[in-house]
Amino acid sequence: MSRSLLDLTAAQLGAAVREGRTPAGELLTASLDRLAETHAGNDGLNAIVHQVGADDSAMQPLAMGPLAGVPVAIKDNLATRTLPTTCGSRILDGWVSPYEATAVRKLREAGAIVIGKTNMDEFAMGSSTEHSAFGPSRNPHDRRRAPGGSSGGSAAAVAAGIAPIALGSETGGSVRQPAAFCGIVGVKPTYGRVSRYGLVAFASSLDCVAPFGRTVDDAALATEIISGHDPLDATSAAHTVPAMRVGPGPLAGLVVGVPKEYFPDSLMPEVRAICDRALEALRAQGATIREVSLPHTPYAIPVYYIIAPAEASANLARFDGVRYGMRIEVDGVQAMYGATRAAGFGAEVTRRILLGTYVLSAGYYDAYYRKAQEVRALIARDFTDVFASGVHVLFTPTTPTPAFALGAISDPYEMYLSDIYTVTANLAGIPGISLPIGRVHGLPVGGQVLAPAFDEPTMFRAAYALEEALGAEAHR
Amino acid sequence: MSVTPDDVRHVATLARLSIPEGELASYVEQLNAILGHMEALQQVPSSGAAAAADAARPGMALRADAVGPMPLTRPAAEFAPELRDGFFLVPRLATHEDAGEGA
Numbered sequence: 001m002s003r004s005l006l007d008l009t010a011a012q013l014g015a016a017v018r019e020g021r022t023p024a025g026e027l028l029t030a031s032l033d034r035l036a037e038t039h040a041g042n043d044g045l046n047a048i049v050h051q052v053g054a055d056d057s058a059m060q061p062l063a064m065g066p067l068a069g070v071p072v073a074i075k076d077n078l079a080t081r082t083l084p085t086t087c088g089s090r091i092l093d094g095w096v097s098p099y100e101a102t103a104v105r106k107l108r109e110a111g112a113i114v115i116g117k118t119n120m121d122e123f124a125m126g127s128s129t130e131h132s133a134f135g136p137s138r139n140p141h142d143r144r145r146a147p148g149g150s151s152g153g154s155a156a157a158v159a160a161g162i163a164p165i166a167l168g169s170e171t172g173g174s175v176r177q178p179a180a181f182c183g184i185v186g187v188k189p190t191y192g193r194v195s196r197y198g199l200v201a202f203a204s205s206l207d208c209v210a211p212f213g214r215t216v217d218d219a220a221l222a223t224e225i226i227s228g229h230d231p232l233d234a235t236s237a238a239h240t241v242p243a244m245r246v247g248p249g250p251l252a253g254l255v256v257g258v259p260k261e262y263f264p265d266s267l268m269p270e271v272r273a274i275c276d277r278a279l280e281a282l283r284a285q286g287a288t289i290r291e292v293s294l295p296h297t298p299y300a301i302p303v304y305y306i307i308a309p310a311e312a313s314a315n316l317a318r319f320d321g322v323r324y325g326m327r328i329e330v331d332g333v334q335a336m337y338g339a340t341r342a343a344g345f346g347a348e349v350t351r352r353i354l355l356g357t358y359v360l361s362a363g364y365y366d367a368y369y370r371k372a373q374e375v376r377a378l379i380a381r382d383f384t385d386v387f388a389s390g391v392h393v394l395f396t397p398t399t400p401t402p403a404f405a406l407g408a409i410s411d412p413y414e415m416y417l418s419d420i421y422t423v424t425a426n427l428a429g430i431p432g433i434s435l436p437i438g439r440v441h442g443l444p445v446g447g448q449v450l451a452p453a454f455d456e457p458t459m460f461r462a463a464y465a466l467e468e469a470l471g472a473e474a475h476r
Numbered sequence: 477m478s479v480t481p482d483d484v485r486h487v488a489t490l491a492r493l494s495i496p497e498g499e500l501a502s503y504v505e506q507l508n509a510i511l512g513h514m515e516a517l518q519q520v521p522s523s524g525a526a527a528a529a530d531a532a533r534p535g536m537a538l539r540a541d542a543v544g545p546m547p548l549t550r551p552a553a554e555f556a557p558e559l560r561d562g563f564f565l566v567p568r569l570a571t572h573e574d575a576g577e578g579a
Contacts, residue, residue, distance in 0.1 A: 058549070081549045081550075096555070097549075098548045098549060098550060098552070098554075098555045099547055099548050099549055100549055231539055232547065234537060234538070234539075238537070296520070298516070299516060299517055299520060301513070302513055302514045302516055302517050303517065305510065305513075305514070306514060306517075313491060317491075317492075320492065322566055323566075334492070335494070337492040338488075338492050338493055338494035339494050341491075341492055341493050341494070342493050342494040342495065342496075345493075350493060350495075350503075351503065351506060351507075353491050353493060354484065354487050354488060354491060354493070354495075354503060354507060355507060355510060355511075357487040357490050357491040358479065358483065358487045358507065358511075361486070361487060361490065367518075368511075368514060368517075370526075371517050371518070371520075372514075372517060373526045374520070374522060374523065374524075374525055374526045375517055375520050376526070377523075377525035377526040377528070377529040378520065378523065378525050380529065381525060381529075411509075412506060412509075412510060413509060413510055413513055416510075
């Protein structure tokens, strides 16, 4: 295997294949060799849970586009034609979708080869990729630590060099948080920018298909390819897709807001120092830095953990032992539902279904769900107001800390708090990107850029400039 | 508001989840701990912001009410456990009497 081949970017690999300098088969072999090497032993990454066979034509490219011959990995909650789609859950054990997700099809139309499906927290409910029927994934930077979640398998696969691009999904930060933990780039597009057709629903008002790359340019390329209106998703936006690969350049005229609520006194000093260095780099590129306030930020986690479980409790009702996957055979239809769902869902999914059903139930709906919807609108208005005041993008840490150790967080609410800086963008429907900005004790730290809805080009403009300004500093 | 074991039994029935009695106490404790953090929302005065945001949002686009080809990657007959006259057949689940007793 040529390690240097896999160190190239997706854009470079696609060009090499298109121009006949590298055979696509050589790339696939290198990727599968790297997969085998990183998954061996007791501390293997466990990032890929369904691997493609050499003769699986359904995972092959549909055309020779910008990703010609480029290996990509797909989160296990996106429908693929022949590989199983199991959402890291026992209840979908072995289930193969009869249709293909639009985002996956678009990658294949751009020339990509799907090499496998990646591990995830069950039904995307988690922040560590520990809550999977396939067992935990591991962080390539320190295998005793979590890769983040819920798209931890995709993040680990990209960070380990198995594939230069992978797809994940975001409901509350499930791509930006693992991107930060694994030292790569993760993008949450504007809600509606990318079709959700073929993404197994968790919380439909928040869910987005979201890509990973090792560089900002690869992440922009992947975002551009999977974006666009899709009549098969009623929430897909009709907006024209702008060019997102804007490249690095000066930031003169760009106003970067720094929301004070994301830099509390309790923020880890090393993370604050790395963020200060990133802000200085943005300033050196010509940006104006301005402190701003998003006053409803402290309510984001309670709002999210009412709305997301409420929607999940309805969406996961379809897993009833009749239409998909496993069934526990007992007498009586109600008993069959209950037994199948109890056996098929793990503890975190069960907890969230109970929580979501509770906040929607008679007597509690107004106090919890309706109130959360009210405050969600105020969180969205905070962003609208700050962007209307002349701020073009916001900069924050992606997570309060670097990757935590596997098994270190057992309290559910403490785990929820690891999403504290990412859930707001999902609640407001705006785009965000996490990119590496430094390390603490050898572990990657991510910086986040947030932009107004459908203004991914400005978000990428800031991210390209920051990546170039930091250079190798972003990885040490 | 405090969640009781009966509340968990009730929502588990609504959610069609068979929770073993031995696990009830743990779920009661966890739900109370999580919902305790949600009480912070009561500090935010009601503003009508959600209704205003809903009113400003364009309605969901609807496609024409017309039957088109199903975008399946393989014919239904290939993945359906059993097909008759174009309908999926699933194993018999219960009689009407069974369903009535369990409901």
